[in-house]
Amino acid sequence: MGNYYSPFSLRVSEELIEEIKSIAKKNKRSTNKEIELALENHVREYENLNGKVSI
Numbered sequence: 001m002g003n004y005y006s007p008f009s010l011r012v013s014e015e016l017i018e019e020i021k022s023i024a025k026k027n028k029r030s031t032n033k034e035i036e037l038a039l040e041n042h043v044r045e046y047e048n049l050n051g052k053v054s055i
Contacts, residue, residue, distance in 0.1 A: 010035070
């Protein structure tokens, strides 16, 4: 079936989203992929400290 990504609305300040857009551009990624990577890194860091997150 392939990957399905659930749509998710995220409210952030204009300043923060502009900073993320700038980082994404430097990394040759879309803003969405930059946010996804940041979230994945956060989850990995959390799991390193607290153990696997159960779903």
